[in-house]
Amino acid sequence: MKTEEIEDLPKDIRTGKKIISVYGIGFVGTAITSVWLRAGATVIAVDKNNKIVNSINDKKIANTEPKAKEAFIEAVNNKKLFGTRNIKLAAKKSQIKIVSVPVGIKNHIADLSNVYSVIDDITINLNRNDIIIMTPTVPIGTSNQLIKRMESKTKMKVNEDFFYIYSPERIAIGQAIADIENNYPAIISGVGKKSLKIAKKIFGMISSKNPIVMTSTKAAEAEKLIEGLYRDVNIALVNQIAILCEKEGIDIWEIRNAANSQPFSNLHKAGIGVGGYCIPIYPHLLLQTAKNRGINLNLASISREINEAMPAHCVNRILKELKQTNKKKKAAILGLAFRGDIPDKRLSPTYDLVNELLANDIKVTVHDPFFDNDSLLPKSVKVTKNLKKAIRNVDIIIVATNHNQYNKLNDEFVVKNSKAKTIVFDGRGILNRKNFTKIKLITIGQKND
Numbered sequence: 255m256k257t258e259e260i261e262d263l264p265k266d267i268r269t270g271k272k273i274i275s276v277y278g279i280g281f282v283g284t285a286i287t288s289v290w291l292r293a294g295a296t297v298i299a300v301d302k303n304n305k306i307v308n309s310i311n312d313k314k315i316a317n318t319e320p321k322a323k324e325a326f327i328e329a330v331n332n333k334k335l336f337g338t339r340n341i342k343l344a345a346k347k348s349q350i351k352i353v354s355v356p357v358g359i360k361n362h363i364a365d366l367s368n369v370y371s372v373i374d375d376i377t378i379n380l381n382r383n384d385i386i387i388m389t390p391t392v393p394i395g396t397s398n399q400l401i402k403r404m405e406s407k408t409k410m411k412v413n414e415d416f417f418y419i420y421s422p423e424r425i426a427i428g429q430a431i432a433d434i435e436n437n438y439p440a441i442i443s444g445v446g447k448k449s450l451k452i453a454k455k456i457f458g459m460i461s462s463k464n465p466i467v468m469t470s471t472k473a474a475e476a477e478k479l480i481e482g483l484y485r486d487v488n489i490a491l492v493n494q495i496a497i498l499c500e501k502e503g504i505d506i507w508e509i510r511n512a513a514n515s516q517p518f519s520n521l522h523k524a525g526i527g528v529g530g531y532c533i534p535i536y537p538h539l540l541l542q543t544a545k546n547r548g549i550n551l552n553l554a555s556i557s558r559e560i561n562e563a564m565p566a567h568c569v570n571r572i573l574k575e576l577k578q579t580n581k582k583k584k585a586a587i588l589g590l591a592f593r594g595d596i597p598d599k600r601l602s603p604t605y606d607l608v609n610e611l612l613a614n615d616i617k618v619t620v621h622d623p624f625f626d627n628d629s630l631l632p633k634s635v636k637v638t639k640n641l642k643k644a645i646r647n648v649d650i651i652i653v654a655t656n657h658n659q660y661n662k663l664n665d666e667f668v669v670k671n672s673k674a675k676t677i678v679f680d681g682r683g684i685l686n687r688k689n690f691t692k693i694k695l696i697t698i699g700q701k702n703d
């Protein structure tokens with residue numbers, strides 16, 4: 255690609271001379287597609303799920319990311335967006351290919367099958383000067399392997415015949431478009447000077463922040479993984495101290511507040527478990543690389559163990575509170591989403607809580623404002639959006655997610671809609687102790703009353 259062509263990229267993208275295809279229209283792909291549409295690009299949205307593709311073309315996208323629906327509908331109306339399942343066709347028709355398919359994990363090893371399958375389909379129709387932007391979080395060295403594979407299949411050379419950029423997405427669901435456009439600088443890396451020049455030009459179109467340019471794709475891959483590991487380790491530290499506080503009769507929330515008044519302390523929050531498709535997975539991706547290099551990354555594995563043990567720890571506390579009688583006990587778990595106010599339940603700790611409670615012969619109902627069914631939960635577990643119904647006649651209410659709706663929970667509401675002796679377990683530290691004078695409130699990281 256000549257220098258003038260690189261300079262012309264923003265214009266060519268806006269006029270539709272260069273078309274963008276996005277592969278994987280999930281949480282991340284929806285946000286990426288939206289920001290490119292908002293920047294004036296023409297986008298082919300590719301997903302293997304027919305429902306998603308149809309919802310795009312029928313202007314009925316279910317994704318609730320703020321501003322996404324408007325961007326999609328306007329673009330379909332203006333013929334600047336269409337959805338398809340045909341990866342090869344999309345690759346043929348577009349010059350800039352953005353990959354945002356998920357990376358899974360099987361037996362603690364990264365499952366890159368989605369990434370490889372998309373890259374292989376793109377490779378079949380790779381043209382000279384095409385630009386590939388990879389965004390999923392991947393083990394260190396993945397980009398190098400992908401590039402080798404593409405080069406050997408096409409006999410083309412990266413940075414000469416095609417361009418490869420790795421830019422890990424750093425968004426949080428619910429504010430994803432704002433995150434890309436304004437909140438954080440993009441992390442960009444590429445192979446060769448031209449790829450980087452192209453990356454800077456392109457990312458300048460969608461972000462108000464100057465990107466952080468990494469010296470290698472490996473460094474960019476590691477950066478994203480370490481962001482996740484930092485959070486997992488930090489949460490594990492607070493969780494472990496929270497357990498100590500429970501025994502010691504001191505309060506992790508008071509201690510955390512005081513500690514964080516000092517600028518070098520940024521203690522995260524204790525909690526009933528860590529979920530989602532990022533934090534619980536990324537340490538394993540780093541551990542995989544460390545193992546291959548013969549490095550003992552035990553801080554990562556210990557932190558994972560601590561965080562994975564939190565649901566069982568909380569259920570053990572709960573069991574001690576529930577008086578043993580012949581009657582089967584009932585529990586309501588508030589929250590299936592792994593984080594507050596988002597409709598994302600992937601790897602939610604609620605699944606572990608449910609299993610622990612069922613194993614102890616406790617009947618479980620789950621409440622969540624975003625879900626009224628869930629195929630991953632055992633059939634005996636009802637999921638409802640109706641809070642009053644969920645807590646009716648239960649012995650224990652467990653707050654598992656920091657949904658805003660739960661903050662104002664108080665003993666009056668519980669007594670009226672559940673039982674006079676219902677116990678409340680706050681697994682997120684969001685309830686106000688002053689609101690619980692009539693019934694027992696147990697909070698993670700605090701001693702029981």
Ligand SMILES: NC(=O)c1ccc[n+]([C@@H]2O[C@H](COP(=O)([O-])OP(=O)(O)OC[C@H]3O[C@@H](n4cnc5c(N)ncnc54)[C@H](O)[C@@H]3O)[C@@H](O)[C@H]2O)c1
Binds near residue numbers: 279283356368422424
């Ligand atoms: N969710 C987050 O908050 C977040 C944040 C930062 C980074 N990430 C990274 O982004 C990746 C994607 O995450 P997500 O939350 O958007 O996942 P997602 O599950 O919401 O969406 C992925 C989409 O890709 C589609 N897909 C899967 N395989 C495909 C294939 N072979 N061809 C075409 N489409 C395919 C799926 O049908 C789905 O619609 C994650 O693996 C993670 O590395 C996620």
